[in-house]
Amino acid sequence: METPKQFTAVLKGGMMPTPQLFTSVRKIGIVRDGKVAFASQEFTPEGEVLPDGTEVIVHLVNGPGATRISFESKAEREAFEEWREREWARRRQAEEAERARLAEERRIRQEAVVADLKERVPFNWTSGIKVVYSGVLEHSSLTGMNRRSVTHIATLDDIACGRLKRKAEQFLCDTDNGKMFAHLDRDGEPLCPTCPKCLEIVERLIRHPKLTIAPKDDAPSAPGP
Numbered sequence: 001m002e003t004p005k006q007f008t009a010v011l012k013g014g015m016m017p018t019p020q021l022f023t024s025v026r027k028i029g030i031v032r033d034g035k036v037a038f039a040s041q042e043f044t045p046e047g048e049v050l051p052d053g054t055e056v057i058v059h060l061v062n063g064p065g066a067t068r069i070s071f072e073s074k075a076e077r078e079a080f081e082e083w084r085e086r087e088w089a090r091r092r093q094a095e096e097a098e099r100a101r102l103a104e105e106r107r108i109r110q111e112a113v114v115a116d117l118k119e120r121v122p123f124n125w126t127s128g129i130k131v132v133y134s135g136v137l138e139h140s141s142l143t144g145m146n147r148r149s150v151t152h153i154a155t156l157d158d159i160a161c162g163r164l165k166r167k168a169e170q171f172l173c174d175t176d177n178g179k180m181f182a183h184l185d186r187d188g189e190p191l192c193p194t195c196p197k198c199l200e201i202v203e204r205l206i207r208h209p210k211l212t213i214a215p216k217d218d219a220p221s222a223p224g225p
């Protein structure tokens with residue numbers, strides 16, 4: 001839909017424009033005898049004019065010389081505004097639907113990653129985030145978890161594989177004790193790990209022939225070489 005067509009009209013030379021023209025309220029005039037009547041003043045159209053009886057919205061136009069107004073059909077303006085409201089609502093709904101669709105796609109993709117890892121990873125594991133001493137999440141603002149915080153894999157068994165050794169509740173990617181383990185899951189199911197380093201290490205562990213796994217707090221039964 002197009003914006004309403006704009007026309008212009010001028011006040012007869014030498015006349016003082018009515019103060020009402022300068023207010024910010026919507027100014028409604030009417031086309032009468034081929035002229036625009038507003039607040040007991042008449043403005044002469046500079047070109048085309050709308051049919052007699054048409055209600056018009058009047059805007060003051062700043063410029064040299066004559067007091068000039070622009071005017072447009074009130075009905076057209078209202079129809080345009082209604083259309084624009086509907087269009088905005090329609091777009092908002094479409095955007096929300098698209099966001100929901102993408103979120104659902106992401107959820108399905110992440111569930112598939114978790115299911116695949118649960119099938120292939122030979123030790124007990126969970127997902128977790130890193131918390132620094134102050135209790136603040138790594139890479140987060142004070143007000144809560146940053147969306148960009150990555151989800152790590154933490155082993156729930158003591159595992160050893162060559163030089164790589166992890167105690168239960170340590171992250172695969174990091175043994176820094178300054179970063180506490182904070183368990184994070186959804187209804188007991190691990191969240192999808194997103195830490196690239198954890199994902200790389202877990203693949204290495206899955207493939208490694210000499211991985212040893214001991215339940216938590218037990219010494220590894222056969223430490224790796």
Ligand SMILES: [Zn+2]
Pocket residue numbers: 151152153171172173174195196197198199
């Ligand atoms: Zn990690």
